[in-house]
Amino acid sequence: MKWHHDADPAELTRLAPGALPAAAPGLTSLTPLGEILAAVHLGTLDVPNVAVSSALRRLLAALFIRISGLQIADPDAWDDRWDELLSRGRLDPADVSAYTTEWAFRFNLDDPERPFLQDPRLAKECGDAAAPGKLVMTRASGNNQPWLDRTPQDAPVTPHEAFWWVLVWRQYGPCGLGANRSHNGIKHKSMAAAPLRSVISWHPETGNEFTNLLLSAPHPADIPVTGPDLPEWEQAALPDPLRPELPTGPVSRLVNRAVHSTLTRSDAATGQITAVWTAWRTPVPTAVKEAGAKKALEAASEAVTAAGDPFLINRTKGGPVRAHHARALARDFDSLIHIRRPGDTTKAATIPPAWIRLLDTLPVEALDQIGPVRARALACHQDKQEKEELWFEQVTPVPVANYTSGRHPEKAALVASTRKAAEDTAKALAAALRSAWNEMSPDPRSECSWTRDTIAAYWDRADSRLWQAINDGTDPQLQALAVTLYDDAVRADASTPAGLIPIARARATLTHPKTRRSAKTT
Known part of the structure; x- marks a missing residue:
């Protein structure tokens, strides 16, 4: 147990006499x-x-x-x-x-x-x-x-x-x-x-x-x-x-x-x-x-x-x-x-x-x-x-x-939409990396070597942004993060003859994502 800093020392001694080291405010004891x-x-x-x-x-x-x-x-x-x-x-x-x-x-x-x-x-x-x-x-x-x-x-x-x-x-x-x-x-x-x-x-x-x-x-x-x-x-x-x-x-x-x-x-x-x-x-x-x-x-x-x-x-x-x-x-x-x-x-x-x-x-x-x-x-x-x-x-x-949906449905909905936006961005980042890789790779069955580490880095860096967005109701700026991580992953190949066009083309799917057109009214 880790004892509270404001715990009464006398009460600790009386209730946890077998603690090692002796129970005292602010200390951790095997109890x-x-x-x-x-x-x-x-x-x-x-x-x-x-x-x-x-x-x-x-x-x-x-x-x-x-x-x-x-x-x-x-x-x-x-x-x-x-x-x-x-x-x-x-x-x-x-x-x-x-x-x-x-x-x-x-x-x-x-x-x-x-x-x-x-x-x-x-x-x-x-x-x-x-x-x-x-x-x-x-x-x-x-x-x-x-x-x-x-x-x-x-x-x-x-x-x-x-x-x-x-x-x-x-x-x-x-x-x-x-x-x-x-x-x-x-x-x-x-x-x-x-x-x-x-x-x-x-x-x-x-x-x-x-x-x-x-x-x-x-x-x-x-x-x-x-x-x-x-x-x-x-x-x-x-x-x-x-x-x-x-x-x-x-x-x-x-x-x-x-x-x-x-x-x-x-x-x-x-x-x-x-x-x-x-x-x-x-x-x-x-x-x-x-x-x-x-x-x-x-x-x-x-x-x-x-x-x-x-x-x-x-x-x-x-x-x-x-x-x-x-x-x-x-x-x-x-x-x-x-x-x-x-x-x-x-x-x-x-x-x-x-x-x-x-x-x-x-x-x-x-x-x-x-x-x-x-x-x-x-x-x-x-x-x-x-x-x-x-x-x-x-x-x-x-x-x-x-944030529970029973007490605060609007905040729970914000959490759900923020989580979905993060997952959609991660999917778009992975798709862009695979697209560039597939165009550059002579073997279409080869595994994209950029994806695993980049997506892991994305979620590692997105976590604090997501909590901030959940707490403040703000935009977590995930698209900018995805573009930054994409550039970091492909930097070594982006200026090569084989990678220049495929990497730029795939990058555009992140910077200018397509949105679904609304249905035309008749």
Whole structure:
């Protein structure tokens, strides 16, 4: 946690006694889970890795819902409790202590019977353990870029890092081969991709982690509570690999949808993690031979996937919006703010995260008390297999509530038109580059070497212009930017005999774009 500069030092010492270094105003401390929740109103989460931050925010949201009493099926009762919590501005330390004390025996990575969010059966059901570095996705392995972390695979992992990466494997684990697990007659190595693999996760950012978590609790009218909705550590038995649990509310969606199982082994003398097993949690359907069991597993897996995650932008077709490091954040802001309210018959291509829909319905008094709410994007440009290309994190420079289509349809329309203009300009720039290249190239099938880097530079430089235009309602001057980047890309060839005419001709499509003539009236 990063503690607020104006936090009361005495209160920090009392609520976060286990923080290292000691909790103090303005400092960042490594803080136990229970102490984070007790002092959550005094700081903000500060985690060095994007995937860890994303997974930890979901875990804290689930704990917050359980401890705060927001796991309520009745919408009116939920509203009353939410308003009460907002007014109080903090969790009751006694409630936090009671909960963490009750379940303390389940919050231990080394517990022999129920290690926290791990499966002790792997020690018997799998072969030899892997090196501890297998747990840490940023260490060099497989197709990972080696400069992410040069730590050798066999170097031990500290307990707090192991806790982080156990969470990450559940949310971001790759598909591919893991330990050869044998369970109830099914034996194989294949693992499916985890639910957050290669997608963008969106979280509220208010500058106060208590209000972040309060906004993160989905409204029951949006994500209903249809059953006990218990997190794994509160359940009496380990999950059944052959019968995936169907989500019954926000808590099970946040923490129970893992497709990977992990088990860590530590050195008794140092406490460091020295070995790890990573294997499937639910078998891939092709590994199940019996037709009825295979069909049941497929149906259950599809239902778990369809339940969705409350922090993603989900598309009506194609699943959640995927992460791409070269994609400007402002492009996805359009999807984030467009909300379909009850009675709206328009067909929406995307569904924003649950907290955005909650934010859009809050009374003005609540918004004033919370203050500006921005959106934090957490993502990794990666593929489904074990390849991590680039972790990235951004926070929108404008408050989300000022642009949601339910509250400010005119501003939402401005965002949509600005985003479309940017994408149209990018298409025109790419088309101009390809046109010049094709005229110059003796092989019409050759790939334009200018396009990739130029379009990446366009979106990199357009992002700040788009936010400025969205904030001020001004012209982002994208056509001028496109012409400048076009000239930079073709400069070496523009004065050559082969390139002079094709490059000038293609440039004219940017400086003097054709407009569609209006239909003639008769």
